[in-house]
Structures are given as structure tokens and as C-alpha cells.
Amino acid sequence: MERYDARAIEEKWQAEWAREGAFAVENPAPGTEGDSRHFYMLEMLPYPSGTLHMGHVLNYTLGDVVTHFRRRNGYTVLRPMGFDSFGLPAENAAIKEGGNPLEITERNIASIENQMRRMGWAIDWTREVSAHEPTYYRWTQWLFLRLLEHGLAYRRQAPVNWCPNDQTVLSNEHVVDGRCWRCGAVVEARNMEQWFFKITAYSDELLDDLETIDWPERTKKIQRQHIGRSEGAELLFRIDELDRDVAVFTTRPDTVFGATFFVVAPESPLVDEIVDGTERADEVRAYARVAAARPTEERASREKTGVFTGRHAINPANGERIPIWVADYVLMQYGTGAIMAVPAHDERDREFAEAFELPIVPVIDDAGSLVSSGSFDGLGWREAIAAITQWLSERGRGKAAINYHLRDWSFSRQRYWGAPIPVVYCEDDGIVPVPDDELPVLLPEIENYRPKGEPPLAQATDWINVPCPRCGKPARREADTMDTFVDSSWYFLRYTDAHDESAPFDRRIADYWMPIDQYIGGIDHAKGHLLYSRFFVKALADLGLLGFREPFQRLFHQGWVKLGGKRMSKSQGGVTPDELIDRFGADPIRIYILFQGPADQDIDWTPDGIDATVRFVRRLWRVVHEAAAQPASAAGVDTPLARKAHEVIARVTDDIERRFVFNTPISAVMELINELSKAPEDPAARFAAETAVSLLQPYVPHVAEELWTVLGHARLWEEAWPVADASLLQRETIQLVLQVNGKVRDRVEVPVGLSEAELVERAKASPKVQAHLNGDEVRAIVVPDKLVNLVV
RNA sequence: GCCGGGGUGGCGAAACGGGUAAACGCGCCCGGCUUAAAACCGGGUGUCCCUCGAGGACAUGGGGGUUCGACUCCCUCCCCCGGCACCA
Numbered sequence: 091m092e093r094y095d096a097r098a099i100e101e102k103w104q105a106e107w108a109r110e111g112a113f114a115v116e117n118p119a120p121g122t123e124g125d126s127r128h129f130y131m132l133e134m135l136p137y138p139s140g141t142l143h144m145g146h147v148l149n150y151t152l153g154d155v156v157t158h159f160r161r162r163n164g165y166t167v168l169r170p171m172g173f174d175s176f177g178l179p180a181e182n183a184a185i186k187e188g189g190n191p192l193e194i195t196e197r198n199i200a201s202i203e204n205q206m207r208r209m210g211w212a213i214d215w216t217r218e219v220s221a222h223e224p225t226y227y228r229w230t231q232w233l234f235l236r237l238l239e240h241g242l243a244y245r246r247q248a249p250v251n252w253c254p255n256d257q258t259v260l261s262n263e264h265v266v267d268g269r270c271w272r273c274g275a276v277v278e279a280r281n282m283e284q285w286f287f288k289i290t291a292y293s294d295e296l297l298d299d300l301e302t303i304d305w306p307e308r309t310k311k312i313q314r315q316h317i318g319r320s321e322g323a324e325l326l327f328r329i330d331e332l333d334r335d336v337a338v339f340t341t342r343p344d345t346v347f348g349a350t351f352f353v354v355a356p357e358s359p360l361v362d363e364i365v366d367g368t369e370r371a372d373e374v375r376a377y378a379r380v381a382a383a384r385p386t387e388e389r390a391s392r393e394k395t396g397v398f399t400g401r402h403a404i405n406p407a408n409g410e411r412i413p414i415w416v417a418d419y420v421l422m423q424y425g426t427g428a429i430m431a432v433p434a435h436d437e438r439d440r441e442f443a444e445a446f447e448l449p450i451v452p453v454i455d456d457a458g459s460l461v462s463s464g465s466f467d468g469l470g471w472r473e474a475i476a477a478i479t480q481w482l483s484e485r486g487r488g489k490a491a492i493n494y495h496l497r498d499w500s501f502s503r504q505r506y507w508g509a510p511i512p513v514v515y516c517e518d519d520g521i522v523p524v525p526d527d528e529l530p531v532l533l534p535e536i537e538n539y540r541p542k543g544e545p546p547l548a549q550a551t552d553w554i555n556v557p558c559p560r561c562g563k564p565a566r567r568e569a570d571t572m573d574t575f576v577d578s579s580w581y582f583l584r585y586t587d588a589h590d591e592s593a594p595f596d597r598r599i600a601d602y603w604m605p606i607d608q609y610i611g612g613i614d615h616a617k618g619h620l621l622y623s624r625f626f627v628k629a630l631a632d633l634g635l636l637g638f639r640e641p642f643q644r645l646f647h648q649g650w651v652k653l654g655g656k657r658m659s660k661s662q663g664g665v666t667p668d669e670l671i672d673r674f675g676a677d678p679i680r681i682y683i684l685f686q687g688p689a690d691q692d693i694d695w696t697p698d699g700i701d702a703t704v705r706f707v708r709r710l711w712r713v714v715h716e717a718a719a720q721p722a723s724a725a726g727v728d729t730p731l732a733r734k735a736h737e738v739i740a741r742v743t744d745d746i747e748r749r750f751v752f753n754t755p756i757s758a759v760m761e762l763i764n765e766l767s768k769a770p771e772d773p774a775a776r777f778a779a780e781t782a783v784s785l786l787q788p789y790v791p792h793v794a795e796e797l798w799t800v801l802g803h804a805r806l807w808e809e810a811w812p813v814a815d816a817s818l819l820q821r822e823t824i825q826l827v828l829q830v831n832g833k834v835r836d837r838v839e840v841p842v843g844l845s846e847a848e849l850v851e852r853a854k855a856s857p858k859v860q861a862h863l864n865g866d867e868v869r870a871i872v873v874p875d876k877l878v879n880l881v882v
Numbered sequence: 883g884c885c886g887g888g889g890u891g892g893c894g895a896a897a898c899g900g901g902u903a904a905a906c907g908c909g910c911c912c913g914g915c916u917u918a919a920a921a922c923c924g925g926g927u928g929u930c931c932c933u934c935g936a937g938g939a940c941a942u943g944g945g946g947g948u949u950c951g952a953c954u955c956c957c958u959c960c961c962c963c964g965g966c967a968c969c970a
Contacts, residue, residue, distance in 0.1 A: 308886050308964080308965075312885095315884095315885070315886095318969065339969095418968090420970080430970085431970085436970065613965090686894060686907095688895090694894080696894080702907060705922095708922095744898085754905090756907090758906080760906055760907075827902050829901085829950085831951090833951090871950050877902080879951065
């Protein structure tokens with residue numbers, strides 16, 4: 091028996107798979123149905139901002155086990171790979187290193203590809219795409235133009251999140267606790283002209299369709315919360331002095347009789363209108379300016395501030411004149427940017443009223459019935475919502491309304507490393523799309539690409555100055571680039587048809603593979619990437635480009651790999667995948683990362699753990715070699731070892747297929763190996779060894795392949811998944827548990843299928859049971875073939 | 883504050899429809915092999931008690947409940963992790 095040499099074995103089989111293109115799959119030939127058993131397995135693609143860390147190893151090893159499992163169960167499995175190579179992560183890495191983003195990104199991609207090959211992951215490399223390649227971003231630009239044509243992309247002046255460190259606008263989804271998702275700098279509010287995708291047009295569908303997909307409940311919650319649908323009413327408050335109505339949104343129209351003041355957001359255009367020409371104008375404008383510029387974080391945590399405008403609005407319910415204030419606790423981006431304040435029943439309004447000594451009028455009593463509300467007194471508040479909405483609506487002073495927290499996705503970035511937005515600004519023609527046949531708008535090479543507030547592309551004068559595509563007069567290109575999340579909103583579609591030169595993808599091919607059967611990635615993308623991609627698919631379906639409306643049918647989030655209690659989000663000394671492969675080999679790492687516990691749970695990296703799996707692989711190696719010296723097992727051989735093997739086949743298959751758990755299958759095979767090593771000359775020894783190797787192949791594909799040849803076979807990666815023989819799963823005897831008053835007192839071996847009466851008889855025959863019965867009368871609870879409980 | 887997920891040996895965990903709690907692995911202890919160590923092999927290992935047995939009691943964050951029987955279901959409290967948070 092040769093020594094287990096991980097490096098030699100792994101290099102041998104990796105070379106073999108690469109030579110054959112073993113994991114490449116073909117699209118169905120045009121006009122054919124394709125394979126009815128096909129499966130699209132995808133893990134979120136990496137940012138090439140460095141090399142892979144142990145978190146990636148968990149993610150992709152999980153996907154690898156599923157890939158092998160499905161392949162061997164007769165599915166054609168599409169399992170591609172690519173790189174999210176544009177955007178902040180890659181560009182910031184380049185800046186940090188002080189080099190050219192293209193060179194650094196491509197160098198990182200090459201090292202990651204090498205790491206992936208060394209891990210032995212079964213990837214179809216023929217479909218590899220990277221977001222920064224012109225052959226890819228040409229189609230990102232093309233898709234943008236389609237969305238622009240249909241009004242789903244637009245440009246407007248709006249308050250946006252500005253990261254002062256990364257010098258760019260950020261989407262709402264990538265402001266985390268008031269800070270930038272990449273660098274952690276406190277985000278500022280700015281009013282700028284920016285590009286948006288109209289994701290809000292899909293608020294209801296994004297919410298409703300969550301019911302149709304198989305996702306973790308917590309992820310659905312995050313998306314529901316982020317969409318934040320709330321039902322209520324829009325009510326009109328009149329400002330006599332200005333001779334106009336102002337609408338407010340409220341979820342509690344039942345409390346309108348308690349509205350004792352009115353508040354306008356500092357950013358609201360209404361502020362100017364209200365104070366124009368009044369003696370308080372300067373004071374109010376000064377407050378509004380300062381308040382609007384305050385960082386969101388500070389604005390949320392501070393004590394209430396505000397100023398009285400001197401003007402009044404009329405409460406549509408009771409006709410009272412109530413003072414209009416400007417205060418920064420009211421947000422311009424939600425509802426109408428103005429609110430009716432009901433201090434008796436809203437905590438924020440109460441705080442404000444207390445701070446500024448404004449009247450507080452309760453309109454709902456402790457029993458939940460209305461008071462001081464005219465003819466509505468006595469009505470329950472829930473019924474009052476509908477009743478008051480209807481009453482005001484009949485009088486032309488309101489209507490039922492729905493509001494959402496979700497805002498349109500701002501996707502223009504004042505940065506270099508991204509897909510240029512393919513439009514031109516012309517003095518006469520305004521925003522002019524670049525014609526399709528001029529795509530891609532190539533990202534020019536420029537010397538100083540570092541962020542400086544102004545988009546770096548604005549300085550590329552040769553590039554930016556172009557004739558207007560429509561009238562030919564001098565015009566300027568858009569200098570902003572696209573958010574990296576635009577690239578990753580459709581990459582899974584490109585994989586299906588990666589080399590298409592006439593379209594981003596062929597609808598028939600995309601419809602064939604999609605939706606993705608199993609998607610795996612971090613929960614940190616719950617409301618960013620996972621929401622944007624859903625929006626893209628719905629929008630593209632509405633444009634007739636796709637025949638389905640959800641991209642990810644089934645979703646799984648792997649846990650974090652932690653070192654010293656901290657998430658590993660970059661490679662850390664001593665536990666980088668490369669160092670570990672060098673020291674132990676890829677197979678032990680793969681099995682280690684899945685054996686630690688449930689894959690959706692965080693795991694702590696421990697050196698002891700990896701030692702244990704190295705030991706297990708060596709033991710497997712030895713025990714299988716010993717079994718290989720035994721004669722071949724007869725088909726259907728019936729020994730305890732054979733039965734164990736069949737039981738393990740059933741358990742492993744069920745665990746992976748139905749339960750989607752990956753740690754217990756390893757335990758089950760360990761049990762089989764333990765039994766085999768205790769019965770090395772059992773007639774089923776060879777069968778048990780073959781079973782163990784075969785079941786473990788998705789986890790340790792290299793050593794399993796090698797051992798498969800030792801057992802006299804070839805090409806395990808194409809071998810059908812083993813099937814348990816049902817007749818050998820049937821037990822002839824069982825261990826009957828005997829309880830007295832619910833406590834276990836004895837266990838006896840009995841044949842299966844005894845009648846209840848026989849089982850009770852066996853129970854009563856046990857001396858240990860008798861010792862606890864004291865001859866008393868008993869009642870028996872019988873679970874056939876399992877347990878007898880005698881109750882005194 | 884609101885919402886979601888958790889709490890099981892010294893440690894990672896298992897127990898899937900209420901039916902043997904702790905499979906599998908780590909660590910530790912004893913033994914074998916060895917000049918020795920490593921590696922490897924065999925055995926033991928929840929806690930406590932005693933009369934040391936084919937013994938008993940107690941054990942799944944605390945308390946209570948349902949049940950013949952609860953890690954599992956219900957109520958309540960405590961703790962940990964995550965998401966959201968002036969969204970009217």
C-alpha cells in the first residue's frame with residue numbers, strides 16, 4: 091500500500107478533469123427540448139479584491155457537494171463561475187496596492203482561478219465571465235439602454251448618500267448603520283443629480299412573490315422589512331394663506347382629530363413656499379439648511395429640533411388651525427415629506443410636542459375607542475381607520491393610500507472602475523442613448539483614476555467629448571459609471587449563454603436553465619444583490635427578454651468561518667486556503683469545513699479539527715486498501731456489515747437531498763468505516779469500502795477517485811449514486827425499549843412484527859421491569875417495534 | 883423598541899412526525915506496539931450517590947404546564963447572535 095500523498099493524488103485528478111473538461115455542460119441544440127433532468131447550481135461569485143479566504147472555501151465546497159450529488163443522480167448540472175470584477179471592492183484593492191485596476195484585478199482573478207482548481211471544485215470553466223471584460227459589460231450597457239427606453243432607468247435630482255472616503259454616491263442598501271458598506275465612513279446626505287432604477291415599480295410584486303420561492307424565512311423577513319409596505323391614507327390639510335392643499339401620509343387616519351400641529355421636512359420645497367415673504371423666513375431657512383445637511387446617523391439619534399414657520403394649516407377633520415413647523419425628524423424621502431402630528435398617539439410627535447410645548451389631545455381611550463372625535467366617538471380605532479378615511483374621501487379631503495420604505499436604486503457612481511453609462515448629453519437633444527451598434531462604450535485607460543469627488547472619467551477629454559449621436563453637435567459622455575451591483579444583477583443569465591455575440595443571452599436558453607435551482611451565498615446580500623437581481627429579472631421579463639419572474643428558486647446561506655471570534659472576510663496568516671492545501675491537501679480541508687457543524691451555522695477555525703480530518707482521510711485510505719485485498723462481494727450479500735452499508739446509503743442520500751445537511755453524512759460514513767475496520771474479512775468488506783468511497787466522493791473527490799481505482803473501478807465522478815437495497819434495510823430484530831412510568835428500565839432484543847400482546851408479555855418478563863412493578867396492576871402503552879411503557 | 887434565529891457533556895455537535903439524550907469527531911484517561919517518541923491499534927469517558935451493581939438519583943438556559951412519555955408542543959422569564967429603527 092502506498093502512502094497517502096494528497097498533493098500527488100490531487101494534481102493527478104485535477105489534470106485529468108481539466109484535460110477532459112469533465113464538468114462542462116452543453117446547451118440544448120436549437121429546436122430540441124434538452125435534458126429534462128437539468129439542474130442549475132450557483133454560488134455567489136467572488137470579488138477579485140484579493141484571494142479566496144476560508145469563507146469562500148465553505149461556500150464553494152458546499153456547492154461542489156451538491157453539484158457532484160446531482161450529477162451522479164442523473165442530472166445535467168450547470169455550475170459556472172465568474173468574477174464580480176468591477177466596482178468598489180476591486181478598485182479599492184487596486185488603490186490600496188497602488189497600481190492599475192485592470193492589471194491588479196486580472197492578476198487576482200488568475201490567482202483565484204488557481205485556488206479554485208487546487209480545491210478541486212467541479213466548475214464549468216467554458217462559461218467563465220468577468221464583469222470588467224468588454225464582452226460582458228457591452229451587454230450590461232445594452233440592458234441599461236433597454237431599461238432606459240422603458241422608463242425603468244431615469245436621471246433626477248435627489249437626496250443621496252455620499253461616502254466622503256470613497257468619494258461616491260451609495261445606494262440605500264449599501265449604507266449600513268449610517269456608514270459605507272466598504273470603508274465604514276459615516277455617510278453624508280447630498281442633493282445631486284443621479285441615475286436611478288425604478289425598483290419601486292415592483293414593490294408589490296417583490297413582496298408578493300416571496301411566497302413563491304424557497305428561501306430562508308429570515309431572508310424573506312429582511313426583504314419584506316426593507317420593502318416596508320404600509321397601508322393608510324393620504325389626507326389633505328389646507329393652508330389658507332397660500333390658498334393651497336398639502337397632502338400627508340398617515341397609517342393612522344383614525345387619529346386625525348388629535349392632530350395638533352403640522353410638520354414639514356427641512357428638504358421640502360414647501361419650506362420656501364411657506365415662509366416666503368414672512369418675517370421668520372431667514373430663521374426657518376437657516377434651520378432647514380443646517381438640518382438637511384446633518385448626517386443621517388446624527389439626525390436619527392439627536393434630540394428633537396425644529397422651528398415654527400408662523401403659518402397654519404387646517405385640520406380637515408375638525409377645521410382647527412394648527413401651527414406648521416419645520417423639523418428634521420420628518421424625512422423628505424418618505425410619504426409626502428410632511429406629516430400631521432398626533433402627539434397623544436405617536437411617540438416622536440409626543441417628544442416634539444413636549445420639547446416645544448405644543449398641545450396634546452388624546453383621541454383614543456384605554457379601551458381603544460375614539461374620543462373627542464365628533465360623530466366617531468365610541469368607535470373602535472380599527473374600524474375608525476376605514477370610517478374616517480371614507481368620510482374624508484367623500485368630502486374630497488383624503489383617500490386610502492399605500493407607502494413603501496423601498497426607494498429607487500441609485501446606481502451611478504463617481505468612480506472609475508465600472509461600466510460606463512452609455513448616454514451622451516447634448517445641449518439640444520438632452521440625454522441621448524448611445525446607439526446599440528456603438529456598444530460597448532469602452533472604459534478608457536486613464537492615468538489618475540483615483541476618486542476625487544468629480545468622476546475621474548470627466549478628465550478623459552478625448553473620451554468624454556463626442557458628437558451627439560442624434561444631431562452631431564459637440565456633446566459630452568456621461569462620466570459616472572455603474573454600481574457593481576448592476577453587473578451582478580444579471581451575470582447568472584450570461585452564464586447560460588456566455589459566448590453570445592448578438593445578445594446578452596438567448597431567451598430560450600435562459601428559460602431552459604433558469605431559475606437557478608440552488609443558490610448559495612452569504613446573508614449579507616439579503617437586501618442588496620438578492621433584491622436587485624429579483625428586480626432585474628422581473629423587469630427583463632416585462633420587456634419580453636425572459637419567460638420567468640424569479641431568479642433564485644431555492645436559496646441557502648452558509649455560515650461565517652470565524653477565527654478568534656471574528657468573521658474571516660480576508661485571508662489571514664496561517665489559515666489561507668493556499669497554505670492549508672500545501673500542508674494538508676484540498677480533500678481534508680473540504681471535509682473539515684463541512685464536518686464542523688450545520689453549514690448554515692458559523693464555525694470557528696480550529697487546528698485540532700483539521701488534524702482530525704487528515705487522520706480520517708488517512709484511515710479511509712488504509713481501510714479501503716485492506717478491503718481491496720478481499721475478494722469482490724457477491725451481489726446482495728447479507729451480513730451485518732452489508733446492512734450497515736445500505737443503511738448509510740439511505741441516510742447520506744436523504745441528508746443531502748431532502749434535508750440539505752452536510753455534516754451528518756460524514757458521520758454516517760465514519761460509522762461505516764469503523765464497522766469495516768472491525769470486520770475486515772466480512773464477505774461484504776469490499777462492498778462496504780466501495781460504498782464509503784462512493785458516498786464520500788462529493789466531499790473528497792480526489793482521494794475518492796484514487797481509491798476507486800484501487801478498488802478496480804474507474805471514473806467515479808460519472809458513476810451513478812448508490813441506491814440502498816430496501817430488503818436489506820429491513821431489520822429482523824429490534825431492540826425493544828422497556829419503560830415503567832416513562833422511565834427506561836430495560837432493553838431487550840425481540841423479533842420485528844410482534845403483536846402488542848406479545849410485546850407486553852416480553853416487557854413483563856424482564857426481571858428489571860418486574861423489580862419496578864412490585865406486582866401492581868398496569869396499563870400498557872405500546873409503540874410497535876419500538877417501545878413498551880408500563881404505567882402503574 | 884419591533885422582527886427573526888439560537889441556548890444540549892470539557893469542546894464542535896447528533897437526536898428529522900413527542901418514544902433509548904449525547905451518534906460522529908475533538909480533548910482527556912488506561913492499555914498495546916516501540917529502545918523511545920510520533921503515527922497507528924484496543925478500551926474507557928454527562929454529573930452525583932452508595933452497599934461499586936445486570937445499582938440508584940439527577941441531567942438538554944431558569945420556572946411552570948400538557949402527556950403514559952417532552953431537547954421536541956404550550957405559557958413565562960433570563961441570556962446570546964442577527965436584521966430593522968425618527969418610514970408618520
